Amino acid sequence: MGSPETLTSFVTFAMKTYPATRFFLDLWDHGGGYRGVCWDESSGHHLSPHDVETSVASAESNVKRRVDVVGFDACMMGMVEVCYELKEVTDVVVGSEMVIPSYGWPYTQLMAYLSKDSTVDPYRLGGELVKEYVAFYPQSKVQLSAINETSIPNLAISLDNFANALKVNAYAYQGAIAGARSDAQQNFMLGTEGTYFYIDLYNFAQLVGERTGNPYVESLSQDLMDKLDVTVFAEAHTTQLGNLDAKEFGLTINFPPNIHVYSTCYEADVPCFVQETSWLSFLMACYGSM
Numbered sequence: 238m239g240s241p242e243t244l245t246s247f248v249t250f251a252m253k254t255y256p257a258t259r260f261f262l263d264l265w266d267h268g269g270g271y272r273g274v275c276w277d278e279s280s281g282h283h284l285s286p287h288d289v290e291t292s293v294a295s296a297e298s299n300v301k302r303r304v305d306v307v308g309f310d311a312c313m314m315g316m317v318e319v320c321y322e323l324k325e326v327t328d329v330v331v332g333s334e335m336v337i338p339s340y341g342w343p344y345t346q347l348m349a350y351l352s353k354d355s356t357v358d359p360y361r362l363g364g365e366l367v368k369e370y371v372a373f374y375p376q377s378k379v380q381l382s383a384i385n386e387t388s389i390p391n392l393a394i395s396l397d398n399f400a401n402a403l404k405v406n407a408y409a410y411q412g413a414i415a416g417a418r419s420d421a422q423q424n425f426m427l428g429t430e431g432t433y434f435y436i437d438l439y440n441f442a443q444l445v446g447e448r449t450g451n452p453y454v455e456s457l458s459q460d461l462m463d464k465l466d467v468t469v470f471a472e473a474h475t476t477q478l479g480n481l482d483a484k485e486f487g488l489t490i491n492f493p494p495n496i497h498v499y500s501t502c503y504e505a506d507v508p509c510f511v512q513e514t515s516w517l518s519f520l521m522a523c524y525g526s527m
Contacts, residue, residue: 315488
C-alpha cells in the first residue's frame with residue numbers, strides 16, 4: 238500500500254471498470270500529516286503527499302477523468318502542505334487536524350446518504366461527511382475539515398505575504414511568534430514516525446496579529462484568516478469533552494519549536510509546497526533568531 242504504482246493502478250482500474258459522473262478516492266490507513274499516509278507494515282514504505290499527487294495525476298491521465306474528492310481517513314492529514322500538493326488533481330480534500338479513531342469514518346451513514354442522492358456534488362458531500370463524522374464520536378475528541386482546493390493558490394499567496402513580513406522582523410517578533418506557536422500547537426501529535434509539531438494556522442495567525450503590535454502584520458494576519466475561512470468550507474469538532482474551540486479552525490501547518498527537531502523529510506515529502514512558498518524560509522529565519 239506504500240507504493241505509488243499500486244495507487245495509480247487501483248485508481249485507474251476503478252475509474253475504468255466502474256464509470257461514474259464523479260469519483261471519491263478514500264485513503265484509509267495510518268497518517269502522519271506532511272509525512273504521508275498508507276504505511277505498509279510489511280515493507281515499511283508509505284505514500285508521501287507528493288506520491289499521492291503524482292499517483293492520482295497518472296491515473297487521471299490514463300483515464301482522462303478527474304478525481305473529484307480525495308479523502309484521508311487517516312490521522313493528521315488536514316494540513317496546508319497536504320492540500321497544496323493536491324491542488325492540481327482534485328477539487329475537494331477531506332482530512333483531520335487530529336488523530337482519527339481506529340473505527341475510522343462512519344461509512345454506514347455515508348453510504349446511506351449517497352444512496353438517497355447519488356448526484357450530490359463534491360462540496361455538499363464533503364460537508365455531510367464532516368458533520369456525520371463528528372456526530373459519530375460524541376465521546377471522543379475529534380475534528381474534520383473539507384477543503385476547497387480551488388482556493389489553495391490564493392491561500393498560499395496570503396501565507397507568503399504573512400510569512401515574509403514576519404521573516405524580515407524575526408528577531409524583533411521572536412517572543413510573539415514563539416508564544417503564538419506554542420499556544421496554537423495541536424494535541425495528540427505522537428504518530429507513526431515520532432513526534433509531530435503541527436499548529437492550527439488560523440489560530441497562529443490570529444495570535445501573531447494580536448501580539449506583534451504592528452498594524453501591517455495584523456492586517457496580513459486578518460487576510461490569512463479570511464482566506465482560510467474561504468478555503469475551509471466545512472469544519473466540525475467535538476467540544477463537550479474539552480475546549481477545542483480555541484485552536485480548531487480546519488488546517489494545520491508544520492512548525493517545530495527549534496532547528497534540532499526539524500526534519501529534512503519535510504523538503505522531500507511536500508516538495509511543491511516547500512519550493513513554491515516562503516514558509517520554510519520563515520522557519521529558518523525564526524530558528525536563526527533564537
